[in-house]
Amino acid sequence: MAKPVSIEVWNPNGKYRVVSTKPMPGTRWINLLIEQDCRVEICTQKKTILSVEDIVALIGDKCDGVIGQLTEDWGETLFQALSRAGGRAFSNMAVGYNNVDVNAANKYGVAVGNTPGVLTETTAELAASLSLAAARRIVEADEFMRAGLYDGWLPNLFVGNLLKGQTVGVIGAGRIGSAYARMMVEGFKMNLIYYDLYQSTRLEKFVTAYGAFLKANGEQPVTWKRAASMDEVLQEADVISLHPILDKTTYHLVNKERLAKMKKEAILINCSRGPVVDEVALVEHLKQNPMFRVGLDVFEDEPYMKPGLADMKNAVVVPHIASASKWTREGMATLAALNVLGKIKGYPVWDDPNRVEPFLNENARPPAASPSIVNAKALSLPVSKL
Ligand SMILES: NC(=O)C1=CN([C@@H]2O[C@H](COP(=O)(O)OP(=O)(O)OC[C@H]3O[C@@H](n4cnc5c(N)ncnc54)[C@H](O)[C@@H]3O)[C@@H](O)[C@H]2O)C=CC1
Numbered sequence: 058m059a060k061p062v063s064i065e066v067w068n069p070n071g072k073y074r075v076v077s078t079k080p081m082p083g084t085r086w087i088n089l090l091i092e093q094d095c096r097v098e099i100c101t102q103k104k105t106i107l108s109v110e111d112i113v114a115l116i117g118d119k120c121d122g123v124i125g126q127l128t129e130d131w132g133e134t135l136f137q138a139l140s141r142a143g144g145r146a147f148s149n150m151a152v153g154y155n156n157v158d159v160n161a162a163n164k165y166g167v168a169v170g171n172t173p174g175v176l177t178e179t180t181a182e183l184a185a186s187l188s189l190a191a192a193r194r195i196v197e198a199d200e201f202m203r204a205g206l207y208d209g210w211l212p213n214l215f216v217g218n219l220l221k222g223q224t225v226g227v228i229g230a231g232r233i234g235s236a237y238a239r240m241m242v243e244g245f246k247m248n249l250i251y252y253d254l255y256q257s258t259r260l261e262k263f264v265t266a267y268g269a270f271l272k273a274n275g276e277q278p279v280t281w282k283r284a285a286s287m288d289e290v291l292q293e294a295d296v297i298s299l300h301p302i303l304d305k306t307t308y309h310l311v312n313k314e315r316l317a318k319m320k321k322e323a324i325l326i327n328c329s330r331g332p333v334v335d336e337v338a339l340v341e342h343l344k345q346n347p348m349f350r351v352g353l354d355v356f357e358d359e360p361y362m363k364p365g366l367a368d369m370k371n372a373v374v375v376p377h378i379a380s381a382s383k384w385t386r387e388g389m390a391t392l393a394a395l396n397v398l399g400k401i402k403g404y405p406v407w408d409d410p411n412r413v414e415p416f417l418n419e420n421a422r423p424p425a426a427s428p429s430i431v432n433a434k435a436l437s438l439p440v441s442k443l
């Protein structure tokens with residue numbers, strides 16, 4: 058028998074019961090739900106990661122929709138429980154949905170939402186921050202200052218890498234990977250090499266045009282190359298940032314053999330999902346190659362780090378905060394709530410998940426649609442032509 062969970066209730070007489078497994082930033086998402094006759098229940102349990110059992114208890118006997126988090130295991134048990142409670146709507150408050158078994162959701166006819174776009178630039182900015190922190194050894198230098206070890210300028214003190222003119226490698230040049238590439242190319246005049254299953258024509262056009270602009274102004278132009286293989290990126294790039302989705306094809310994409318292909322002084326950034334990198338192999342590589350650096354926002358067994366990682370001076374580690382700006386997190390909450398609301402109200406699915414701005418305008422009513430439902434096709438949900 059699951060333990061009772063603590064909840065905060067908004068609009069107790071609302072017709073539709075929507076549960077959020079966590080308090081989320083802002084109030085717009087709550088207001089949008091209660092304006093449409095939803096009773097909103099927010100789990101306030103002081104426990105970071107809820108178990109499946111906790112969430113089954115939250116769902117209870119009658120539940121129309123759930124907004125959940127990437128830390129939760131949304132599989133057969135939860136979709137069955139939600140379906141039994143009459144619910145047909147779930148949304149992750151995240152763009153990544155590797156924690157969700159979409160086939161199980163399809164089986165129970167539950168729509169699965171995610172939150173693309175609103176976090177693209179924020180996540181790319183954190184990847185860029187980690188790239189700089191690793192290249193210029195900012196965390197090591199900060200610790201040195203605070204320890205009272207600085208006794209004067211020295212020619213060899215915390216010498217790092219200059220980014221300008223070097224090559225940035227992007228693996229997974231989708232929304233976030235492309236935004237990161239643009240930042241590094243435009244901001245630091247790096248050349249680009251990328252690997253993706255699909256061609257990123259917009260990104261290529263951007264680098265071509267920026268290169269032409271630099272040339273016209275008497276500066277060294279930047280260049281781009283679409284690599285035929287991931288290994289080509291690993292061998293050629295000085296800074297490599299990982300931005301693919303996590304699935305069977307990207308699990309341990311960066312392993313011992315691939316780490317060995319990278320330059321000895323390369324920088325590896327991971328703001329995608331921890332299991333994209335074999336973290337045990339990474340710790341060993343960091344030990345063997347002190348000039349190799351990493352910037353990690355995500356870890357294989359979150360919230361834990363593999364043994365030895367925390368001791369590595371050539372690693373910058375932050376706790377999965379890449380999308381953590383106020384505007385973005387409030388926007389993610391809004392998109393997640395609107396995904397669930399749209400399904401409850403029988404609205405169609407928005408036709409372009411790469412263009413969700415109309416849902417984020419606080420001064421206007423959002424479109425009557427679910428912004429992003431990943432299994433819309435499998436469930437034959439109508440698509441909006443608004
Ligand atoms: N650290 C954090 O807080 C955040 C992490 N993320 C992660 O970033 C991921 C990417 O997000 P978006 O850019 O919005 O998604 P997206 O779908 O626009 O981009 C993913 C790209 O990866 C490519 N890809 C898929 N399999 C690949 C493979 N085997 N090799 C190379 N490329 C491959 C796809 O073709 C696509 O272009 C999310 O799925 C999520 O896991 C997203 C937001 C915040």
Ligand SMILES: O=C(O)C(=O)CO
Binds near residue numbers: 127150151
């Ligand atoms: O959105 C995601 O996928 C995250 O990891 C958190 O923003």
